[in-house]
Amino acid sequence: MNMKKYLSLAIVLVLLLTTLVGCGENDSDVDVSKQGAEGEQSTNQEQGTKKEIDSEQYLNLILVAEPSTLDPSKGADMYSNGVLNNVLEPLTRLEEKEENGNFVNFIAPAGAESWESNEEGTVWTFKIRDNMWSDGQPVRAQDYEYGIKRSLAQETASPYAFLLESIKNATKVNRGELPVDELGVKSIDEKTLEITLESTTPYFLELTYQRVTLPQREDIVKQHGDKYGSELDTLVYNGPFTLTTWAHNSELILTKNDNYWDKDTVKLQNINLKIIQDENAVYNSLANGSVDQAGANRPEWKEKFMADENLDHIEIINPTTFFIFFNTQDEVFKNANIRKAFSAAINREELANVIFDGVNVPAQGWVPPSISIGDQEYRSVVEEPVKTLVNDNPDPKALLAKGLEELGLDPDPAKLTVKISLGGTDQWFRTYGEYLQQMYIKNLGVNLEIETLDWPVFNAAAEKGEFQIGYMAWGADFNDPISMLSLLKSDAGAIATGWASDRYDELINLATKEMDQTKRLEYFKEAEKILLYDEAALAPVVYPRSNVFRYKYVHDLGVTPFGTQGYKYSYTQGR
Secondary structure (H helix, E strand, O other), X not given: OOOOOOEOHHHHOOOOOOOOOOOOOOOOOEOOOEEOXXXXXXXXXXXXXXXXXXXXXXXXXXXXXXOOOOOXXXXXXXXXXXXXXXXXXXXXXXXXXXXXXXXEEXXXXXXXXXXXXXXXXXXXXXXXXXXXXXOOOEOOHHHHHHHHHHHHOHHHOOOOHHHHOOEOOHHHHHOOOOOHHHOOXXXXXXXXXXXXXXXXXXXXXXXXXXXXXXXXXXHHHHHHHHHOOOOHHHOOOOOOEEEEEEEOOOEEEEEEOOOOOOOOOOOOOEEEEEEOOOHHHHHHHHHOOOOOEEEOOOHHHHHHHHOOOOEEEEEEEOOEEEEEEEOOOOOOOOOHHHHHHHHHOOOHHHHHHHOOOOOOEEOOOOOOOOOEEOOEEHHHHOOOHHHHHHHHOOOXXXXXXXXXXXXXXXXXXXHOEEEEEEOOOOHHHHHHHHHHHHHHHHHOOOEEEEEEOOHHHHHHHHHOOOOOEEEEEEEOOOOOOHHHHHHHXXXXXXXXXXXXXXXXXXXXXXXXXXXXXXXXXXXXXXXXXXXXXXXXXEEEEEEOEEEEEEEOOEEOOOOOOOOOOOOOOOEEOOO
């Protein structure tokens, strides 16, 4: 099952988190309660002082694009993900809590009130809680079974089916080699769902809040056929909210679901999602108070909003890496020392300031911040192999000359001409290409040609190996280092480097099945060193950072990039 999720750089530059991210705090002196990690509820009645929340509970937020579809199995965009998190109830939710000033994620019961596994961690049993669909039908284990099976059925062509390849027979079912009934997912009864895995999978629970495991009503899907998820009247809901308005390319309105099992926790009555694509219109909407939250990375607007005492500023480093990648089958870039020279020659700090206005963060590893292993952020406990490469090679020209000599070529860098292909044709990409050209002339002395292509043309050329150097971005699909590191396995087919390493494959395979997080960490550290220091199959450049601003009367919107608690706990006070 190949992972095919190329991300156009233009998609992830700005405004990605305008509706999906906010500052999440749990105020101790307001009249609202929230269930914590251990299932305990703390209310302000235990605290003394009580403040009333607003009598009218609503949010005005922004989507920067129309959701592609609200069919959980078929969509892949973040806009539909954000809506689905609020109108459907996954088996679990990735919620968050504050510890020592930092927000950390934890997996909380949602559609499943509890779960357990066998000793090997290969068979998982979920107890489905009492809940109702918006049309009054009870939610059953069969709805979760059908949703998972439909996501993996070959005819569905789900772009995220690969996330479920750890389920028994998933790969063969997705390829059409086995019928879907052979998949390791079955309902024991209406309240019990059993999922059998191919082998021990340490990150399996991280998949239980993904869109491809959301419940779906078989009768509704079959009634509407190809139109399912495309219009308001083709959907039913079992989450905290229902979708009551869908004016395409204009607005979506979510309304509190009175059939929801935990409706007493939900404070908001409506969330108005306005589709605004123009960047200046977004900023002006926040400035005049017509929306409650928006992202702003442009320096002049960022400074304006930071000076506004009515706004909170939330800074998030997103779990995405922008990177240069090399065609390791190319006559020049088949040499590891040449690749290492081109990585070591990147001035990441200067690039982040000049090209990204100081917003993005220099990338010193492949796995971006915000990704955890166990209860630790991965980047906080693993050395940065790119930084080590740069420190160990203060003169990247020497590495380049060594590599050229190993290939039997003239070691004079001035006689080398190579080409970088960029997946965009607008002024930003042209400016970026010119910057890279000057950077490599200065730091390596080579001649760099720039090729700007429309994204589909660039993507097709990369997949066919018709390039020397490419540039793009990749975002993690779930909160585990394997989500990024598995992309470079020789059988993944995700990033077209043509690179393969038996030891790298072995380490990723070991980490995929190892339940001991300490051992997994050691496997990942060695694998990342091979990828970036020893072989330099690609060169991370920056991690994107988002600056989100929201009015101070908005409370309890999630702040962590992977969180799926949505608007469930949010409320306003003092609008």
